[in-house]
Amino acid sequence: MTDHEHKSTGDVHHELHSHLPPEPGLRVKAMESLLIEKGMLDPETVDAWVETYCEKIGPKCGARIVARAWADADFKERLLENGTQAVQDLDDVGWAVAHLKVIENTAELHNLVVCTLCSCYPHAILGPPPNWYKMAAYRSRAVRDPRGVLDEFGVTLAEDIELLVWDSTSELRYLVLPERPAGTQDWDEARLASIVTRNSMIGTQRELPLDGGSA
């Protein structure tokens, strides 16, 4: 096939599959070098993105939103009403999530977020998604067998707790507001934020131990 105009995207992928080196690291190096030569990339901007996502943006941004919602009832009301607007109150959280929808867990209700079609996720608030969020096992089962998935994360959901699964099929980005644990009445926002985990904001964790804890 010589006419590029008539090459389908599938054909292009097939050629890329055949011609690119199999090792991802080599592919990345070749792509960076080519983009720089094409005038399409400034490597210092790559450094800046990596630094931002390793040090500045990540689950701790989401944790600050959750902690503020726990501590400030007025903020929580605005957050549930219009998440995008409400998070402007917080430094460094920014605008990068254009359409943020915050969904609240209660004693009677649990929320779980998935993207079955790709991997939609509130990057600007939680950082890059974990691999499991992007892989077939989670994406296929979260809608059909969510209690089984939760069980694998160590979450046993009582039968009488209503379970809502949110499949992110649009540009709305869902963030779970976990329940505030008992025994934290006197805590300030920073201390509250320290116990909020990434998985609790996706919905694959429900209880938040007061000593922090993993994931």
Place this chain on the structure above:
Amino acid sequence: MDGIHDLGGRQGFGKVDTGEPEEAFHSDWEARAYGIVRAMRKAPDWTIDEFRFTREQIEPADYLTRPYYDQWLQSYAALMVGSGVASVEEIAGGHTQTGTADLGPPPGPDSVAAEQSRAGVTFDRPEGSAPAFGAGSSVQTKPHAHGGHTRLPSYIRGHTGTVSHVRGTFVFPDDSAKGVDHSEPLYTVAFKASELWPGEGCTHLVHLDLWESYLDAA
């Protein structure tokens, strides 16, 4: 497109790997690939939906097995080839054979902080048409889709649900994937999992965000 990417409700993929370490990137190349994708100058007509449709057309075995950010890069590579910005040979070799792409200067390091501090790309189009359905409306999804990009997953097609939220008018992905900025009312619709997968003991609700042309009154 009824591709491998449409994973909701499929079976046989095993357990979720819940033991993954929590750092943002698990290797240097992953971080670099993520940074490149965020930092690169994109040709003006690559919408998020064109990118998604391009990734959906990766060979099925590659889609399921190649690392995620590697698939992002391959999708941008395919978009570059499709736009005539680069050839497969250039992408494989890492060197241009035709000079620069002439797309204007690439975003500089300052663009990173700037993206965090101002409104980014938005997908709502407030001037769009009035919604046909309201919260509480019973709606039925179309029984089938088409060969292009769509956000109507196969597991939900032909099923009846209840509108839980009317979200406003949003860019319609099926058209956006072709570079057309057409908008439609968007709804969040709740479906009973017990009706999607009868006999499996499901008690939960599944919510999806669905555009008006995916729906009929039920």
